[in-house]
Amino acid sequence: MGESYQIRLSTDDLPRKWYNILPDLPEPLPPPIGDEQLQRLPELMIGKCLEQEMSQENWIDIPDGVLELYERAGRPRPLFRARALERAIGTPARMYYKSEFYSPTGSHKVNTALAQAYYAKEQGIERLTTETGAGQWGTALSYACAMVGLKCTIYWVRAVYRWKKARRNLMNLFGAQVFASPSPNTKVGKELYDKNPEHPGSLSIAISEGLEDAQDPKAAYSLGSVLNHVLMHQTIIGLETQKQFEKAGDYPDIMISCLGGGSNFGGFVLPFVGEVLKKGKKIKFIAAQSKAAPNLQGEYKYDYADHGEITPQLKMYTLGHQTEFPPIRGDGLRYHGCSPIISLLRKHGYIDTIAYPQDEKYVFEMAELFTRTEGFLPAPESAYSIACAIDEAHRCKKTGEAKVIAFNVSGHGFMDMVGYDEVLGLSDRSPLREMAK
Amino acid sequence: MGESYQIRLSTDDLPRKWYNILPDLPEPLPPPIGDEQLQRLPELMIGKCLEQEMSQENWIDIPDGVLELYERAGRPRPLFRARALERAIGTPARMYYKSEFYSPTGSHKVNTALAQAYYAKEQGIERLTTETGAGQWGTALSYACAMVGLKCTIYWVRAVYRWKKARRNLMNLFGAQVFASPSPNTKVGKELYDKNPEHPGSLSIAISEGLEDAQDPKAAYSLGSVLNHVLMHQTIIGLETQKQFEKAGDYPDIMISCLGGGSNFGGFVLPFVGEVLKKGKKIKFIAAQSKAAPNLQGEYKYDYADHGEITPQLKMYTLGHQTEFPPIRGDGLRYHGCSPIISLLRKHGYIDTIAYPQDEKYVFEMAELFTRTEGFLPAPESAYSIACAIDEAHRCKKTGEAKVIAFNVSGHGFMDMVGYDEVLGLSDRSPLREMAK
Numbered sequence: 001m002g003e004s005y006q007i008r009l010s011t012d013d014l015p016r017k018w019y020n021i022l023p024d025l026p027e028p029l030p031p032p033i034g035d036e037q038l039q040r041l042p043e044l045m046i047g048k049c050l051e052q053e054m055s056q057e058n059w060i061d062i063p064d065g066v067l068e069l070y071e072r073a074g075r076p077r078p079l080f081r082a083r084a085l086e087r088a089i090g091t092p093a094r095m096y097y098k099s100e101f102y103s104p105t106g107s108h109k110v111n112t113a114l115a116q117a118y119y120a121k122e123q124g125i126e127r128l129t130t131e132t133g134a135g136q137w138g139t140a141l142s143y144a145c146a147m148v149g150l151k152c153t154i155y156w157v158r159a160v161y162r163w164k165k166a167r168r169n170l171m172n173l174f175g176a177q178v179f180a181s182p183s184p185n186t187k188v189g190k191e192l193y194d195k196n197p198e199h200p201g202s203l204s205i206a207i208s209e210g211l212e213d214a215q216d217p218k219a220a221y222s223l224g225s226v227l228n229h230v231l232m233h234q235t236i237i238g239l240e241t242q243k244q245f246e247k248a249g250d251y252p253d254i255m256i257s258c259l260g261g262g263s264n265f266g267g268f269v270l271p272f273v274g275e276v277l278k279k280g281k282k283i284k285f286i287a288a289q290s291k292a293a294p295n296l297q298g299e300y301k302y303d304y305a306d307h308g309e310i311t312p313q314l315k316m317y318t319l320g321h322q323t324e325f326p327p328i329r330g331d332g333l334r335y336h337g338c339s340p341i342i343s344l345l346r347k348h349g350y351i352d353t354i355a356y357p358q359d360e361k362y363v364f365e366m367a368e369l370f371t372r373t374e375g376f377l378p379a380p381e382s383a384y385s386i387a388c389a390i391d392e393a394h395r396c397k398k399t400g401e402a403k404v405i406a407f408n409v410s411g412h413g414f415m416d417m418v419g420y421d422e423v424l425g426l427s428d429r430s431p432l433r434e435m436a437k
Numbered sequence: 438m439g440e441s442y443q444i445r446l447s448t449d450d451l452p453r454k455w456y457n458i459l460p461d462l463p464e465p466l467p468p469p470i471g472d473e474q475l476q477r478l479p480e481l482m483i484g485k486c487l488e489q490e491m492s493q494e495n496w497i498d499i500p501d502g503v504l505e506l507y508e509r510a511g512r513p514r515p516l517f518r519a520r521a522l523e524r525a526i527g528t529p530a531r532m533y534y535k536s537e538f539y540s541p542t543g544s545h546k547v548n549t550a551l552a553q554a555y556y557a558k559e560q561g562i563e564r565l566t567t568e569t570g571a572g573q574w575g576t577a578l579s580y581a582c583a584m585v586g587l588k589c590t591i592y593w594v595r596a597v598y599r600w601k602k603a604r605r606n607l608m609n610l611f612g613a614q615v616f617a618s619p620s621p622n623t624k625v626g627k628e629l630y631d632k633n634p635e636h637p638g639s640l641s642i643a644i645s646e647g648l649e650d651a652q653d654p655k656a657a658y659s660l661g662s663v664l665n666h667v668l669m670h671q672t673i674i675g676l677e678t679q680k681q682f683e684k685a686g687d688y689p690d691i692m693i694s695c696l697g698g699g700s701n702f703g704g705f706v707l708p709f710v711g712e713v714l715k716k717g718k719k720i721k722f723i724a725a726q727s728k729a730a731p732n733l734q735g736e737y738k739y740d741y742a743d744h745g746e747i748t749p750q751l752k753m754y755t756l757g758h759q760t761e762f763p764p765i766r767g768d769g770l771r772y773h774g775c776s777p778i779i780s781l782l783r784k785h786g787y788i789d790t791i792a793y794p795q796d797e798k799y800v801f802e803m804a805e806l807f808t809r810t811e812g813f814l815p816a817p818e819s820a821y822s823i824a825c826a827i828d829e830a831h832r833c834k835k836t837g838e839a840k841v842i843a844f845n846v847s848g849h850g851f852m853d854m855v856g857y858d859e860v861l862g863l864s865d866r867s868p869l870r871e872m873a874k
Contacts, residue, residue, distance in 0.1 A: 068442065072812060184869070
């Protein structure tokens with residue numbers, strides 16, 4: 001065999017600690033504010049997660065039970081060298097991508113879902129509640145609850161719940177209770193539901209329902225992005241990637257991932273940001289976003305994480321917590337604010353950003369190029385990472401620089417073919433139409 | 438960390454040769470018959486595949502180019518220990534499953550598709566044609582052609598083409614030309630199409646179209662199951678599994694997989710059958726089938742591989758090449774005949790078989806148990822392997838025997854949630870319905 005295409009680790013190589021960047025940040029992270037909201041947190045959140053949220057320890061032991069869950073979920077995941085994509089572009093760059101699409105539910109979200117479900121179980125909690133928008137987080141939490149033996153209640157924005165039937169059925173298969181939100185199951189939901197049982201819902205309403213439901217003393221509320229502990233759990237991605245680059249004898253010059261709330265981006269890059277901050281390494285980090293919700297181009301200020309102002313306020317780049325965003329297929333990127341950690345790093349100039357047009361034509365075309373060359377079908381959100389990586393590879397082609405470009409493919413697109421069809425017109429590629437021309 | 442859940446190989450462990458069982462069979466394999474049909478083969482088939490079809494060499498080198506393609510497709514694939522499933526059953530058995538669901542197109546079919554596409558490209562062929570029923574094979578060949586740079590034309594039974602839109606779009610995304618069959622693109626298709634453009638089609642008609650189209654001197658016809666060379670390419674599954682059992686310090690007493698034409702079953706078990714035949718190992722091999730098409734319970738005789746009698750006749754267990762079978766969700770198991778190699782082994786008593794009721798309720802319920810315990814969503818066909826493995830584990834529970842049960846999960850079910858919903862009534866599990874009770 002000639003050149004290698006896959007850099008894989010053994011299960012013994014699975015990182016044993018998560019990386020907590022908080023003590024390494026260029027300035028202390030501004031704390032969340034809002035007395036009333038902060039007081040509510042201990043009764044709503046998983047104790048260990050709340051503790052991790054503000055920890056100043058640099059390395060947090062991953063419990064054996066979570067390592068076991070990671071192994072069962074197929075970790076560590078391969079890092080692929082994208083040689084076929086490089087050849088198609090004709091770039092001197094060396095391109096590598098991390099395969100989070102190998103996740104049992106199809107996205108990186110399981111990395112924190114498993115940790116949270118594990119801690120909740122350990123604490124004696126019997127049920128987790130959450131909201132979901134695109135559905136990736138709801139699926140991941142349903143899965144994690146099934147793995148550790150917890151009940152799971154999901155409030156899913158009705159407008160999305162309606163048409164993502166396959167994904168909803170997958171949550172049902174994992175044993176979750178899935179409500180279209182607003183639902184009659186909570187006070188806040190019932191008021192809206194009684195007026196209009198067809199109410200399309202919103203992420204904000206769904207969050208309110210999940211939080212209300214978590215007031216049940218046996219339940220806790222679980223979050224899938226934005227918060228520090230979520231990003232920390234996700235560092236398993238970047239920590240594996242570090243070991244893989246070491247094994248490959250290479251090191252990234254540019255690291256790219258898509259960014260909605262910031263959990264896959266943070267999980268992928270933070271361990272490398274740590275090396276930039278502490279070891280003087282030089283890496284360009286790029287967050288790929290949609291022009292529909294380019295939150296990193298917003299204002300750096302305190303803002304609520306939700307429309308309904310139930311959460312504490314966080315210091316972050318935000319487009320405003322009551323802004324309405326146009327629908328896109330990469331729905332996971334449609335959020336008004338960016339995680340406080342990434343926001344602070346952005347403020348200090350460590351994070352670049354690019355926003356792609358909201359018709360998504362270009363990003364889906366790049367996803368098609370990736371699928372035809374590398375063979376793996378990316379999620380619509382991951383298509384943004386891919387488009388940005390390809391842009392950088394073209395830049396290298398122009399300048400002749402053999403840079404090393406690493407990007408994260410955070411999920412697969414097997415349940416998103418409708419989006420592919422709508423944007424690329426795949427159905428219209430019928431050969432009968434060609435024959436008729 | 439405690440017990441291990443995943444036995445993985447490095448890319449260096451990737452087997453370098455396929456195992457050809459032909460010289461080890463208890464009697465010579467009866468040759469295909471039909472002068473007229475056999476004469477046509479050299480112009481229709483890929484030369485190297487035709488050569489491998491009757492090879493008496495025990496080990497066939499996997500070309501470096503194919504090894505590279507296997508690595509790009511994510512091979513070797515992990516063998517998982519199903520500890521959570523074991524605990525749920527309460528069995529003393531040790532259960533292991535091979536993760537072919539990690540395939541880029543969602544099934545084991547890529548293992549032979551990549552080999553065939555590679556040989557075709559090497560031979561100077563520009564285009565591969567094929568038929569597809571359930572769609573797994575069509576997707577795999579589309580993918581393989583994209584990987585090596587070949588054109589691909591697929592004739593897909595119209596009745597299935599219609600409703601499996603996501604899978605069709607995936608083939609389009611890989612750049613394949615996909616015709617609903619009967620199509621106006623061939624003589625045999627056009628005759629039927631002109632009479633009725635809505636003709637639902639059949640596998641037999643689709644095969645006829647694919648074969649006719651392969652008369653183009655730049656094209657060849659590619660087959661996804663039944664034939665010897667296809668099973669041999671698939672032995673990559675079992676050869677990896679052998680290395681993994683060696684690594685785990687364990688060895689299977691029972692090996693199980695679902696069986697339609699026999700390629701995933703053969704690929705998984707044949708290397709172990711070789712050890713039974715040559716090294717006196719004792720393993721019980723069980724083929725899991727549907728009562729809708731239990732071909733291993735048919736007659737052992739010469740029969741055509743297709744309805745239209747275009748292919749040579751093969752000596753095999755068959756239900757008759759013109760039998761009509763009721764539709765099931767595990768559509769890949771709906772075929773009248775079993776591969777000649779497996780059939781011969783069955784005749785000599787090496788292969789047991791079980792057929793599950795065609796309402797599929799039990800097998801889908803077992804797939805649900807598997808999903809909730811192990812976390813991976815199996816394809817409907819793979820649900821049969823799982824049901825059979827669980828049955829054997831229950832048997833061990835009764836007898837107290839700590840047997841080792843190995844089964845193959847040949848594909849994932851992300852594109853098959855409709856089937857899950859229909860059989861298990863997932864949509865009816867809405868909590869609002871429960872509240873209304």
